[in-house]
Amino acid sequence: MRVLLSIFCLFFSSILYANINIDFWKTENGVRVYFVESHELPIVDIKINFDAGSARDPKGQYGVANLTNYLMLLGAGDLDENQISNRFSDIGASLGGGIDRDHAQLSIRTLSDKKIFSQAVDTFKLVLTKPSFADDVFEREKKSTLSLIDQSKTQPDSLGKNAYSKALYGDHPYGHPEEGLTESVLKLTRKNIINFYNLFYSSQNASIVIVGDLSKTEAQKVVSDLTSHLKDYGHAPIPEVAENEPQNVSIEHPAQQAHLFYGMPSMVRLDKDFYPLYVGNYIVGGGGFVSRLTGEVREKNGLVYSVYSYFMPLTQKGPFQIGLQTKKSQMNDALNLVNQVMKDFIEKGPTKEELKDAKMNLIGGFPLRLDSNKKIAEYISMMAIYNYPIDYLESFVKNIDKVTVEDIKDAFQRRIDMSRFSTVIVGNS
Structure with missing residues (x-):
């Protein structure tokens, strides 16, 4: 039975891989593109990734990567956060974002109907290229972040997770919480957010993934629309992890x-x-x-x-x-x-x-x-x-x-x- 199950698993896996054909290319400004054409459902997922995770927080500005990424979803161009949200919800699309230690991501999921898809991509482009970082929204979300940090200090899992990162990594960029520290978030300014966005939401180490109901020609146009504006600002690699004394x-x-x-x-x-x-x-x-x-x-x-x-x-x-x-x-x-x-x-x-x-x-x-x-x-x-x-x-x-x-x-x-x-x-x- 075990042999038969193993053979079935290998066979099932090989069928699955045969259906995932990844097209790969690079744009003129160096963005790496991964495209999977799939017409089983009239849906398209688009994810664009940047080398803009919490490890890129400048010293003393811990939490700026997290706040920058979130604020990008809350206003762009002439649209405020409610207008952006309504633009997506009215067409059954969704907008998302988030960071981890190494990267930041922005994403949309939308129907592939031409009119709906065009509106979703146009709004997504606005979010990527013209985030407003409005003063009042910045101050509100800064206070919200500080409140969440204070709350995490009462939760044993959060306390342990943050202390563990500090014990393993000390002053290395992996050693501070992704959401930042109370003292660092208190000092953040709107200018810090804008500077971080300009430096790290660039084409260096950026990638875009598109999966769904599009032809390659259509995908190439979407990639050009979303990434042609990106500048190539060079920045040093994340430093190696030193061998600290166990804590x-x-x-x-x-x-x-x-x-x-x-x-x-x-x-x-x-x-x-x-x-x-x-x-x-x-x-x-x-x-x-x-x-x-x-x-x-x-x-x-x-x-x-x-x-x-x-x-x-x-x-x-x-x-x-x-x-x-x-x-x-x-x-x-x-x-x-x-x-x-x-x-x-x-x-x-x-x-x-x-x-x-x-x-x-x-x-x-x-x-x-x-x-x-x-x-x-x-x-x-x-x-x-x-x-x-x-x-x-x-x-x-x-x-x-x-x-x-x-x-x-x-x-x-x-x-x-x-x-x-x-x-x-x-x-x-």
Whole structure:
């Protein structure tokens, strides 16, 4: 049955990939374009990505990337935020945005009907090219951001997440919260927003992803309309992550449970060890109820409701993190058991049976990540942001299937050093 299921997963995956034909080209000003023509539904998804994430916040202006991106949605040209919102809602289209550490994104989803599509793209172009950053909207959203930051200081998960980033990265650009700090947001001015927009919403490292009911000729026109205005302002790469001393941070909190954040900086995008680390993590803590950590810490010992681990590869070394929540009185026991499980896995690697099951689940589940145009657009956006090879989707299953027990053991022994782990506990007893 396992062999038959594996064959089915590989067959299903190959059918899926055959239907995803990615056209790639570059514009004259260097914007990378990824286009997938799909006429199954009369819908088009457009995502444009910029090298304008929170790691680009100038020192002392933490939060400017986040606020800039959000304000772009709230007024452009002669249109205020309500008029922009109505323009999209009246035609059944949607406008979105957001940032993470490495990038900022603006997107629309619209019907492909010519009149509707034209209105959506015209308004989107206005948002991209002529954000107004109105004084009153800026002041209002600045206050709203400060309120959210204050609120996050009462939430154990937010407290732990921010303290963990600081413990791992210190003064590196990855070390501050994406929304900024109270003291930095208080100092932000409208001029800071405009300067950030002018510098980082440029063609350098920009990409645009279009998936849906368009011909390539139509897509080329859309790309030209949306990106021809972009200037190429050069800026230095995000600095490498230094090897800081591991930190042990304990934060008091009245919550009944203690929250653990545990790990180290580990993996970059396009890392040569990605596949063995990815598969190995699924076995040790990323696979939910089938992972070792869940089996030992939850099922056998009843110390937690859930425990997890994951890698978050970034432009520079992103974190490997183990997390759990447990009663304050049980935190030491839970942490000791996590250490035992991890040390055993690093020393011995997975069993052959664990590896077979992990491959079957990862290969079988991969098509579900790409079963809609929206998901395809999101996945290709990740490829675009980090300059993945165009055949990444085709090679993913093959590369997973190649991973061996020795590959995982070797990668974890070289890359995961538990003596370098930082520990953040919120609500420790």
